[in-house]
Amino acid sequence: MGTGPTETRLGIIAAGGVLPRLVAEAARDAGLTPVIIAIADGLRQEWPGYCVVRLPWSKTGDVFSRLSEHGVSRVVFCGTISVRPDYRSMIPSLRTLRLMPELLRMVRGGDDSLLRAVAGLFERRGFEVVSVHSILRNVLTPLGTLTLQTPDKSDRLALQRASAAATEIGRLDIGQAVVASPDRIIAVEGIEGTRAMLERVGELRANGRIGRGEPCVLFKAFKPQQDERFDLPSIGTETIEQARAAGLRGIGLTPGRSLILEVGRVVDAADAKGLFVTGASAEEEGGAT
Amino acid sequence: MGTGPTETRLGIIAAGGVLPRLVAEAARDAGLTPVIIAIADGLRQEWPGYCVVRLPWSKTGDVFSRLSEHGVSRVVFCGTISVRPDYRSMIPSLRTLRLMPELLRMVRGGDDSLLRAVAGLFERRGFEVVSVHSILRNVLTPLGTLTLQTPDKSDRLALQRASAAATEIGRLDIGQAVVASPDRIIAVEGIEGTRAMLERVGELRANGRIGRGEPCVLFKAFKPQQDERFDLPSIGTETIEQARAAGLRGIGLTPGRSLILEVGRVVDAADAKGLFVTGASAEEEGGAT
Known part of the structure; x- marks a missing residue:
């Protein structure tokens, strides 16, 4: 960790499916250094050759400090989340605990409101949230x-x-x-x-x-x-x-x-x-x- | 068949489930004489003690003449239809064949448009189409x-x-x-x-x-x-x-x-x-x- 200038780092909040790996490969091809934050369905995936931090739901609140430790200020969300966190039934880390009121509000609502809320959490802490298709080219459906x-x-x-x-x-x-x-x-x-x-x-x-x-x-x-x-x-x-x-x-x-x-x-x-x-x-x- | 005055007859177009029998019992209790036209999922049901005509989809077109033969001028639709007719793959009766252009138009579209179309077929031939809850009391959900x-x-x-x-x-x-x-x-x-x-x-x-x-x-x-x-x-x-x-x-x-x-x-x-x-x-x- 910590090699190369800060601005070329990209935090990839990586849930399940093939998309996170495609984004990571595209980021490398573009000269960026991916830092993978594996969550949810993405926790089981292997990331050989990549810098990867695995965060179970109970450590959700640690994501901001981990990203900062790795010099990351820009993040992209990708991958599928099939099971929502049940924060009531886990022992959270201290940082997660502090975030709990916001988290509990977030995991309610449809996918769209969940994702908006998550992006807001990052943005309020000074992170830039970018789209998958700003990293991964040739991926938008043409007419x-x-x-x-x-x-x-x-x-x-x-x-x-x-x-x-x-x-x-x-x-x-x-x-x-x-x-x-x-x-x-x-x-x-x-x-x-x-x-x-x-x-x-x-x-x-x-x-x-x-x-x-x-x-x-x-x-x-x-x-x-x-x-x-x-x-x-x-x-x-x-x-x-x-x-x-x-x-x-x-x-x-x-x-x-x-x-x-x-x-x-x-x-x-x-x-x-x-x-x-x-x-x-x-x-x-x-x-x- | 054909006993009793015509106006007390009720044709029950009976598909699957428990509803057709409840309607038939309520009709009897109200002094009406039910004539059951079993169709679709209702073809397999037994109707002991009732006048019943079974019409597979290939004989759909015969329903009007059957009802008339039984002296029925008022009908109610009830029950569930899980499989729609595939008129392209059956050998229809002559009356069904004549009805085919209308039938093919009918079986397209959502349930709502199908049922409207069916009711229209009956009404254009002089039948009165009544609601289930005009026969079966105490069945509408209260506030x-x-x-x-x-x-x-x-x-x-x-x-x-x-x-x-x-x-x-x-x-x-x-x-x-x-x-x-x-x-x-x-x-x-x-x-x-x-x-x-x-x-x-x-x-x-x-x-x-x-x-x-x-x-x-x-x-x-x-x-x-x-x-x-x-x-x-x-x-x-x-x-x-x-x-x-x-x-x-x-x-x-x-x-x-x-x-x-x-x-x-x-x-x-x-x-x-x-x-x-x-x-x-x-x-x-x-x-x-």
Whole structure:
């Protein structure tokens, strides 16, 4: 620790999934020195060759001093958090204890309010909070279709329906993802996440609740009120697998405000399965239903 | 068949669940003669002592002539339909074939648009379509709490949050039911139905995605735009069991526009489990969040 000028350090608050590693690699490629703060689902991950501090929830309050010790003044949040901290049932560190009133207020509310609150904690202590896509390039969904397969007329209707519903669901801070056919909404993402929702869609198809001829799509939408610096809707290669298993025709995402992780691999996987991946806004599709 | 004056006949278009039998019994008690048209999930049910015609989807088009043959001019729709007809894969009767363009248009769209379309088919042929609660008394949810357990302050916040979201979900013709805590939406009902959604909530609680101290409630809401004559949100004793298994504190329903089937048994079951059942509108709770 402590080599190189302070301003090239980047604190990566790293939860679960593949995203934190991609961000860390991109930071290095850009000449930055990543300091990984592993939390939540990210605690189990290995970080060979990286400077890493592991903080269980009970030590949440230590994050600011650890970052300062490492000379970090700029942070990025990334990765998934599936289980929220139950601060009532743990023995917190002294610093966590001092932070407790704020923490308890934070872990209430939807994802969006949680993340805003966390960013506020950092900013009030003088840290700069930057977005994933300011570090990781080529990750924002472009406008238009990326795959060989393109949405046909009924797919576009399904995308339009799903996009409009997902935007409303997001406005209510319920979730980001919806599965729809041209004619109806099939499933809405609550706290269970996209993977569990797609498994459910697969079951509904297997037991005949979705007709064989009913083309369905997944849409993941940017929440109208959300801070663009974190929790942008995202997909990766595993989403393609899950969408295929659910019998979907393809995936739509809000262009410019959602992430495709490892876009080359995602497009290859989608092409291999005959799925489309498209950046399609409700406006571009002709407005909400 | 054909005994008794025509005007006392009531056609009961009977899908699945306990509701059709309750309606049939109430009709008899009121001096009416029920003629049961068993469809969809209702095809498997026994109807000892009742005049019953079983119509698979392929014979949908025969329903009008069957009702006329039985001297029926007034009908009520009740029960659940879990699998929509796949008209493309069946050999329809001649009458169904003639109806096909209308049928294919009907089976598209959300539940609400499907039911409106079905009612329209009957009305254009001179049938009167009446509501379940015009036959079955004591079934509309009253305003206020029915159980020994009453919602406390945090339950009321959860009810308010769930009710506001369920109303929006209903406005989009997605579903009728939402599970929420005071602080966030947990699950939203798509086409999977309330039972499957509550099973999901139970799993989310079992694997720690819902905190032990996070009080959750189910709300089933009347859709703002829906026709009051059918598909009112409803609960029965099995909903109490499912809510209990999901670790919920209680259930809220739109007063005056939702059904509690066998209210005495439902209240007994809820009291035995320590759950509340309450008719609570968003307005009564102080408005949406």
